[in-house]
Amino acid sequence: MDLAGGTGSLLRRWWHWLLLLAGVATLQWLFRTVDSFPAGLDTFFSDPIDRFARWSQANRRTHWLFTTIFNPFSDAVRVGLNSVESALLWVPWFVLPIAVFLLVARSRNRLQAVVASLAMAYPGVVGLWEVTVETLALMTIAVLFSVLLGVPLGVACALHQRVNQAMRPVLDAMQTVPAPVYFVPMALFFGIGAVPATMATVIYALPPVVRLTTLGIMEVPSQAVEASTVFGASRRQTLRKVQLPMAMPTIMAGVTQTIMMALGIVVLATLLGAGGLGQEVMATLTQRRTGRGIATGLTVVAIAVVLDRVGRAIAGMDRSTAPGRMVTGMAIGGVLSLVLVGRVVGWIDFPEMWDVKAFDPIDDLMDWIRDNLRWFTRGMNDAVIIWFYLPVRDFLTETLAWPVLVFGTAWTGWRVRNWHLAVFIAGALTFIGLIGMWDLSIDTLTQVVAAVILSVVIAIPVGIWAGQSRRVEAALGPLLDAFQTIPSLVYIIPAVTLFTVGVVPGIIASVIYALPPGVRITALGISQVPEESLEASEMFGASPRQTLIRVRLPLAAATIMVGINQVIMMVLAMVIISGLVGGGGLGFETVSAVKNSDVGIGFEVGAAIVAMAMVLDRLTQAGADRFRPPAAT
């Protein structure tokens, strides 16, 4: 082939790289004098929203929108919260642990029943029962709303293609957006307190129940539906008598997930002024009492354990194995008489046993670590800040002209998926810049990148290890469970104690928060590789290392990328939350906007976070697809 043809094919092969190079160079040169993103729409959103906020503040007691809709609604929710709370406090303290024991022992083994019962008693034992009850009330009402709203929505999605198409992007967005973003609009409509916290929890926890209801109904075999139709059932009858009952296990799985999501957020909801465990965690955070923070965090874990075991006990109840009606009746009668006895004797409140002070030795340990491992914590702090955070942030905001970043990211989107994604990314990033959130977003992005790199470097090797050994996976299981259930705020406490306020504790807490899904999904991908592929590799004389590199990892790559996607989304959520401890960036703005009811700014920051979350999500999902082997034809 002649030289011209050679360069021609080279050009054809590399032209997209050349395009990137040329684009970057041109844009960098053209915009070399421009400092930052021209925030042309800086006040475009915040002004009208602020105006509406002021108006709503002024008219809260007079305008019909509030007097006939929001306020009565708020009142109803408040009544609900209060009644659940007082009902739980009315019950004598020893009744719930016993009831939980009986319920779990009925269909599961004794040991689990004892564990669940102890977990039920835990909040009272550490003297947090009253606070826990506040949180439980909030959760109960929020989950109730989610189910009442979510199941019909899910049914509508399953039955009407168009509703489904409209809902899907909304649900996607709801699941990618970090929770604090919901707080601002809630504050706008419901003010501050337990009611907006409940509503924010409803929105946050809604997607799983909708999704799984839709899935459950769509999964009902078409033959069952046809059979029902053939017998002359109306659509409503078919839905009630065939589709819903057959979808029930899936719907219940959705409800369980919704409950867990709600549990994950109720602590954070304290930012909106809800009391309960969240407030307690915040207090320990400001006092940097790691021990008490952990004690409080474990309350949430205990609730999760109780809900999980009781949920499984109810789901696993099978007429053939369950004890007869007599036994059940006696158990219920027994519990009721316990309630009666407790009330009559006046043995109602938890006796004072311990309280959270019992966990104070952990503080001493943390102090000891802080004092004696200062060389390490300080060194790590400085390394992250001086060698990574500051240079990267400054490079992205100062050295690089903003159009270069927009172009480069859009180019990546184009390469991993198509030009639709490129246009979407360019639009989203431009939007962030125009509303004046450019520098804050880059700041947050830099923290996200640092935390993601650290998480991935830890999670992937551990996940690969766990994926190849059932024993390792079993050993890691409970630890990862605990990491996933302990409220994210709790992680920040030791991080702040060790690393002082700033960017680093947020990054550390984000890493801890994001590790479990990273490890789990990697392990899943590794263990899902078909046995036959591994046998084939072994049969051809491949060493375990060769099999890992040539077969296991490539086949698990797409799943591992999904794990990285999860890690990124969780890190983003946590970096936002770490605005509480001086993390800076969008997080700090969100937190202060919620605290100061600075609604306009709050909306803008929220919009920037949403845009960033969607860009990161779509990019990594498209990236994951690239790792999938081509589909069968």
Add this chain to the structure above:
Amino acid sequence: MTIGEGQSASLEVEGVWKVFGQRPDRALAMADDGRSRAEIQEVTGQTIGVRDVSFEAHKGETFVVMGLSGSGKSTLVRCVARLTDVTRGVVRLDGRDLTAMDEADLRQIRRDKMSMVFQHFGLFPHRRVIDNVGYGLEVQGLRRDERHERAERVLDLVGLEGWGDHYPQQLSGGMQQRVGLARALVVEPAVLFFDEPFSALDPLIRREMQEELLRLQASMHRTIVFVTHDFDEAIKLGDRIAIMKDGEFDQVGTAEDLITRPATDYVREFTKAVSRAKVLTASSVMDDDAVVPASRSVSRGTSVEAIIALLLADPEPIAVVGEDGERVGSVDRSAVIELI
């Protein structure tokens, strides 16, 4: 084509046991006392996968292990290939004890001497066909161009020329298993293991693949251990066949042995539906004593089907001759009719 006559190896399997569970010693002790598989399962919770199996696959022989699902045939082939460790017993390849080998030696002997074709193909979806076929060469450390050259030659051999750049899942089931076959052949193995390789294929494609394997084996003479649940496939491909049930061999023999002298009712059950005329030969229908005068003769190995054709043309009895041309017996219409 390079895959011609070449190395081949003998495979000896001696008293192999496989027990699944945490305490195989207890199960073995009970088994030695003569307890049944079900009993042992009941008492110890251990499952006996393979129970005291011995056989020898000679150089160039196709040895078929036939059994229904749960009979332990797949476990057996995995034990022999040492994809799982045997609980007790010895497997020897050309006299070398596979069961006692460490990982490194085993790996080396796999690279040099063995390969396998899997039931669900076991292809790698992330690799193109050519890189699937070249996998064995790749782990041996061969250079890319050499790998590709050899892989392409074998792809031609199995009728897949020009498909190297596709991904396996883009091919039909039959073609996928041709890739599996090519991948196994390219390393020029002395022993080939087939774990129900054609059971996932349509009947027509299955027959086509069986013919293909017979054609290849006719020129390469490798030692083959072939596992199947299909008795017709077993008699078509196997020089000798082992019928496996509950982890044990019920009977080992040629197709003719099994049909004419089934050792158990279980074996008889399988042979019932077989078209005897296709499998049986002159030697099993002939009358040894009656050296009747005959103008025509056939060899001992002639199938009954062919003899029927001759007898239809001319009802006179036919002489049967041995290898040296000496007359050993005769076949007439009544003998054939009795058989069928």
